[in-house]
Amino acid sequence: MAQEATQLAVVDRELAAEQRHLDRVYHRLEEKIHEAEFLVDDAEKRGQVGTPGALAERDAQVFQAGVHLNRLNSEFEDFLFGRIDLLRGKDGKRGPDGAFTATEVAEDAVRPDNTADIAETLHIGRIGVLDADYSPLVIDWRAPAAAPFYRSTPKDPGRVVRRRVIRSKGRRVLGVEDDLMRPELATSLAGEELAIVGDGALMAALGRARSHTMRDIVASIQAEQDLVIRAPAPGVTEVTGGPGTGKTAVALHRAAYLLYQDRRRYSGGILVVSPTPLLVSYTEGVLPSLGEEGQVAIRAVGSLVEGAEADAFDTPAVARVKGSSRMLQVLRRASRGTLDLGGEVPRSLRVVVFGRRLELDERELADIRRSVLGGTAPLNLMRPRARRLVLDALWAKSGRGTHLVDPELIAEAREGFDEDVSTEDDFIAFLEAWWPVLTPRRVLAAMADERRLARWARRTLNPREIRQLARSLGRLDNQGQGPLSVHDVALLDELRVLLGAPPRPSRPREADPLDELTGLDEVTTYAERSYSSRRSRAERREQERTEYAHVIVDEAQDLTPMQWRMVARRGTSATWTVVGDPAQSSWSDPDEAARARDEALGARVRRRFTLTVNYRNPAEIAELAAKVLRLAMPGAQSPTAVRSTGVVPRFTIADRKLGATVRAAAQRLLAEVEGTVGVVVAMGRRDEARQWLAGLGDRVVPLGSLEAKGLEYDATVVVSPAEIADESPAGLRVLYVALTRATQQLTVIAGERDQPDAAGVPDLLRD
Numbered sequence: 209m210a211q212e213a214t215q216l217a218v219v220d221r222e223l224a225a226e227q228r229h230l231d232r233v234y235h236r237l238e239e240k241i242h243e244a245e246f247l248v249d250d251a252e253k254r255g256q257v258g259t260p261g262a263l264a265e266r267d268a269q270v271f272q273a274g275v276h277l278n279r280l281n282s283e284f285e286d287f288l289f290g291r292i293d294l295l296r297g298k299d300g301k302r303g304p305d306g307a308f309t310a311t312e313v314a315e316d317a318v319r320p321d322n323t324a325d326i327a328e329t330l331h332i333g334r335i336g337v338l339d340a341d342y343s344p345l346v347i348d349w350r351a352p353a354a355a356p357f358y359r360s361t362p363k364d365p366g367r368v369v370r371r372r373v374i375r376s377k378g379r380r381v382l383g384v385e386d387d388l389m390r391p392e393l394a395t396s397l398a399g400e401e402l403a404i405v406g407d408g409a410l411m412a413a414l415g416r417a418r419s420h421t422m423r424d425i426v427a428s429i430q431a432e433q434d435l436v437i438r439a440p441a442p443g444v445t446e447v448t449g450g451p452g453t454g455k456t457a458v459a460l461h462r463a464a465y466l467l468y469q470d471r472r473r474y475s476g477g478i479l480v481v482s483p484t485p486l487l488v489s490y491t492e493g494v495l496p497s498l499g500e501e502g503q504v505a506i507r508a509v510g511s512l513v514e515g516a517e518a519d520a521f522d523t524p525a526v527a528r529v530k531g532s533s534r535m536l537q538v539l540r541r542a543s544r545g546t547l548d549l550g551g552e553v554p555r556s557l558r559v560v561v562f563g564r565r566l567e568l569d570e571r572e573l574a575d576i577r578r579s580v581l582g583g584t585a586p587l588n589l590m591r592p593r594a595r596r597l598v599l600d601a602l603w604a605k606s607g608r609g610t611h612l613v614d615p616e617l618i619a620e621a622r623e624g625f626d627e628d629v630s631t632e633d634d635f636i637a638f639l640e641a642w643w644p645v646l647t648p649r650r651v652l653a654a655m656a657d658e659r660r661l662a663r664w665a666r667r668t669l670n671p672r673e674i675r676q677l678a679r680s681l682g683r684l685d686n687q688g689q690g691p692l693s694v695h696d697v698a699l700l701d702e703l704r705v706l707l708g709a710p711p712r713p714s715r716p717r718e719a720d721p722l723d724e725l726t727g728l729d730e731v732t733t734y735a736e737r738s739y740s741s742r743r744s745r746a747e748r749r750e751q752e753r754t755e756y757a758h759v760i761v762d763e764a765q766d767l768t769p770m771q772w773r774m775v776a777r778r779g780t781s782a783t784w785t786v787v788g789d790p791a792q793s794s795w796s797d798p799d800e801a802a803r804a805r806d807e808a809l810g811a812r813v814r815r816r817f818t819l820t821v822n823y824r825n826p827a828e829i830a831e832l833a834a835k836v837l838r839l840a841m842p843g844a845q846s847p848t849a850v851r852s853t854g855v856v857p858r859f860t861i862a863d864r865k866l867g868a869t870v871r872a873a874a875q876r877l878l879a880e881v882e883g884t885v886g887v888v889v890a891m892g893r894r895d896e897a898r899q900w901l902a903g904l905g906d907r908v909v910p911l912g913s914l915e916a917k918g919l920e921y922d923a924t925v926v927v928s929p930a931e932i933a934d935e936s937p938a939g940l941r942v943l944y945v946a947l948t949r950a951t952q953q954l955t956v957i958a959g960e961r962d963q964p965d966a967a968g969v970p971d972l973l974r975d
């Protein structure tokens with residue numbers, strides 16, 4: 209009892225100490241906000257002067273102050289989260305953030321009797337805050353001085369004695385959790401014994417209920433993850449690791465780190481490519497919570513091409529054709545073939561110039577076309593040359609140059625001739641039909657005709673593949689308008705390059721996340737309209753952005769060869785971070801994808817990392833998933849689950865009414881967990897699943913197996929492992945993904961195709 213009371217007193221004392229520090233930080237932040245507000249006021253006064261120079265200066269000041277204010281305001285929430293207490297370092301130099309730079313312990317910092325004093329205490333937060341005397345009140349989590357907070361382990365503690373995670377909300381400190389890095393030392397801080405409180409911040413973070421959005425992990429980044437986040441920028445940082453090892457989280461924190469390290473360089477933009485819109489909306493809150501968003505575009509792989517927003521999935525067989533690099537050859541032939549669509553191309557050209565009839569026949573036109581197509585330029589860019597050769601041929605036939613000798617007169621006559629011919633309606637109509645401006649969608653639509661496609665895909669695709677591909681494109685009208693699948697988008701992008709840019713339609717562009725630069729809305733309230741011209745300039749710049757300074761590919765194992773080509777175009781001079789897990793790949797030909805990936809990344813230096821700890825699944829669920837991994841990818845290593853809950857997966861055999869069984873399982877889990885319940889079914893059952901679960905509320909989410917990628921729920925129901933596994937050649941790997949989504953509980957329902965044992969365990973999940 210007495211011991212408990214003492215411990216409580218220690219906790220109170222430590223909480224009070226952190227509260228005092230947080231109060232100081234707030235005080236300082238308020239001072240800084242006043243400074244920013246003063247700047248705004250001052251800027252407005254200067255605006256009244258009215259000279260162009262003063263207005264420009266005001267504009268710049270208002271912009272800066274507005275961004276600063278907005279940033280400070282948004283950082284207030286839970287922005288102090290860590291603290292490290294350090295021994296004295298080998299040298300006594302301070303860095304720009306006011307912290308000592310030494311990483312090694314000074315020789316005499318630990319006395320022979322294993323006692324030591326804390327020489328430096330640093331608080332870590334989402335942004336750095338200096339006190340009025342430039343001493344560090346808070347160190348930015350990305351600064352070098354914060355690295356020991358993440359890197360230090362009892363095995364390799366460096367200068368850190370105690371690492372503390374502080375939980376706070378707004379202005380209140382709610383709790384602290386300590387890890388002791390040097391338990392062998394008796395350390396004192398300001399003459400008092402160093403206190404240790406709580407039992408591990410990581411476990412507390414992992415045990416919390418999940419919502420529909422991912423949280424940042426800035427308070428509990430682990431050492432192996434920190435190495436990835438802070439890896440040098442050049443070249444390619446490649447990260448592999450099993451489900452739940454934090455690959456997505458690490459990739460997003462790396463984006464924030466890179467921006468902090470070299471904001472100027474990454475003002476070129478960071479692109480995060482994600483497999484599904486669901487994963488985009490799950491993850492897009494993480495960067496704003498880290499104070500970064502304006503420079504980072506998180507896009508689903510089906511939304512990388514302007515004007516083509518796709519989230520529909522093709523059947524696995526069709527996806528396999530559309531994703532394969534064999535499509536390159538088919539698209540090349542199709543784009544040229546579309547120029548020649550039977551029945552639509554005029555066979556001859558007749559024009560009347562200066563009262564004379566001129567004609568080019570089928571053979572002459574074919575010769576011209578062949579000669580132009582001999583070049584390698586994109587088809588739409590060949591059009592001017594084709595037009596010129598037609599005019600040359602007509603000019604030759606007209607004989608008008610023959611009686612002239614003076615080159616100047618010849619040129620003049622020719623110019624008049626060209627002008628006359630090319631403004632003739634007949635000529636314009638002819639050119640439109642004979643060498644139309646092609647759009648990617650139009651070529652894609654042309655491929656929906658099976659006979660035509662068979663010609664273009666001869667010796668590249670087999671008849672069955674041709675039939676499947678043509679049928680899938682039949683959803684489009686003859687201009688290519690209609691629903692696109694995710695895989696169509698990479699084809700459109702390839703066609704865009706093959707065809708060259710057609711004249712741009714003047715339709716307004718679709719919404720782009722980059723248009724919403726951080727905090728600019730708030731700034732307008734201060735800067736009023738004077739700011740809007742700056743904003744529209746910024747928007748224009750973002751609209752023009754088709755290349756990025758850094759590309760992050762999440763779930764990289766799923767990119768098809770055609771998608772790799774599309775993504776590569778967005779980062780030709782970029783540095784890259786590529787995260788993925790081959791064991792979760794839903795693409796059927798890993799070797800072909802690996803070649804495409806190598807081509808996309810080129811000769812850049814590669815830095816490889818492996819993450820080994822599963823932070824999502826409890827050991828009970830991870831063990832079950834490992835059985836499927838052994839079938840899906842014999843010899844592959846499972847990550848080690850960091851915690852165990854004692855709750856084993858539940859198995860249920862569906863009676864004849866599969867829907868009722870699934871609904872009952874979901875309801876039961878809803879009662880047992882606080883947060884979300886994901887119900888994963890084979891892709892073919894998505895619509896049914898929605899009906900089964902209707903009315904259960906938004907804590908329950910029905911998902912096709914491919915949609916579950918990257919997501920997580922407190923509990924999941926996996927419906928019929930055999931159905932999921934049989935759906936595609938990569939089905940076992942997709943099943944592995946499905947089984948690894950839960951943070952707490954898993955129910956597996958055996959359907960008709962499963963062969964459950966007496967305990968209801970389907971054959972695929974038995975030893």
Ligand SMILES: Nc1ncnc2c1ncn2[C@@H]1O[C@H](COP(=O)(O)OP(=O)(O)OP(=O)(O)O)[C@@H](O)[C@H]1O
Pocket residue numbers: 410413414423424425428429430433449450451452453454455456457458789792823824917918919920948
């Ligand atoms: N250091 C950490 N502290 C707290 N939570 C963490 C940490 N690392 C990862 N997590 C949590 O573990 C879960 C899994 O992380 P994440 O989704 O990034 O893993 P992943 O490797 O991308 O998984 P998958 O391959 O299955 O998509 C998330 O809830 C994440 O917040």
